[in-house]
Amino acid sequence: MSVQKTTDVFLLAENRLLREALIRLLSKNDIRVVGANSYSPSVHEEVISSRPNIVVLDSSGLAFSQSSLIPTLQAAIPDLRVVMVDMDPDESTFLKAVREGVIGYVLKDASATEVAATIRAVAAGEAVCPPGLSMILFRSVAQQLAEPPALSWGADLGLSRRERQMVELLGERLTNKEIAARLNLSEQTVKNHVHHILRKIGAPNRSAVIELCAVNRLRAPIG
Numbered sequence: 001m002s003v004q005k006t007t008d009v010f011l012l013a014e015n016r017l018l019r020e021a022l023i024r025l026l027s028k029n030d031i032r033v034v035g036a037n038s039y040s041p042s043v044h045e046e047v048i049s050s051r052p053n054i055v056v057l058d059s060s061g062l063a064f065s066q067s068s069l070i071p072t073l074q075a076a077i078p079d080l081r082v083v084m085v086d087m088d089p090d091e092s093t094f095l096k097a098v099r100e101g102v103i104g105y106v107l108k109d110a111s112a113t114e115v116a117a118t119i120r121a122v123a124a125g126e127a128v129c130p131p132g133l134s135m136i137l138f139r140s141v142a143q144q145l146a147e148p149p150a151l152s153w154g155a156d157l158g159l160s161r162r163e164r165q166m167v168e169l170l171g172e173r174l175t176n177k178e179i180a181a182r183l184n185l186s187e188q189t190v191k192n193h194v195h196h197i198l199r200k201i202g203a204p205n206r207s208a209v210i211e212l213c214a215v216n217r218l219r220a221p222i223g
Helices: 016-026 043-050 059-067 069-076 091-100 112-123 131-146 161-170 176-183 187-201 206-215
Strands: 007-012 031-037 054-057 081-087 102-107
Touching (some): 007 016, 007 112, 016 031, 031 112, 054 112, 059 081, 081 091, 081 112, 091 102, 102 112, 161 187, 161 206, 176 187
Parallel strands (some): 007 031, 007 054, 054 081
16 A cells, blocks of 8 residues: 655745635645745745745745745755746746746636645646646747857856856855855855755866856856
8 A cells, every 4th residue: 555645835925814725725635734924034944944845935926036035945955846826827927937946837716726736746746837828938948949048157057147146256266154245145045055056067066166167168247
C-alpha cells in the first residue's frame, strides 16, 4: 500500500479573508498549510523556517519583486515552487510572474477545485497556466530566441537582475557583509543569493563565478 505524499504550503496574501478561504480549501489529506501571513519585511524568515514545498501568493505578490522575495526564498529552500492565485488575464502581468519564477498561475474566476488542482500539479513537477495565456508564453519565448542576446552581466547564464548585481559585486572582491551594506540587505540574504548563484551556474566557489562570467563576455554594466 503506497503512502500518500503531503505537500506543505505557505500562504502569502494581503487579504485576510482570502487567506482564511485558502486555508479551508487547501487543508486536505495531501495538502498541509504550514503557515499563512501578509507581506512584511520579516516574512522571508517566517517562510524559510516553515520549509514549505510551495508558496502561494495572491495578486499583490508581484509587488514583492522589488524586495527579491521569490529569489530569496528559492535560494534558501531548494526546489521551492511558487503559485500565484486571484490573478488577472493580463499579458504583461503574466509574463512578469513567469520571469519572477512563478510556475503556477490561477485567474480570479478559477474555482476552488482548479486552485487545488494547480497546487497538486505544481507539486508534481508541472507548470500550470490558463490555456488562454499559453500562446502568449510561446510567442514571448519565440521572440526572445529570434532576437540577438543583450550584452549584460550574467544574462546568458540565466541569472536574475539581482543575481547579476551580486556577481558584479563579487567581481569587486567584496565580502558578503560589504555586499549586504551596498545593497541594503541582510548578510544572510546575500549568503543565500550567492549560494543560489553557485548552484544555478554550477560553479564550485566565488572565484569560479567571476571566471565563468568573464568567459561568457559579460562585462557590460547592468542597465
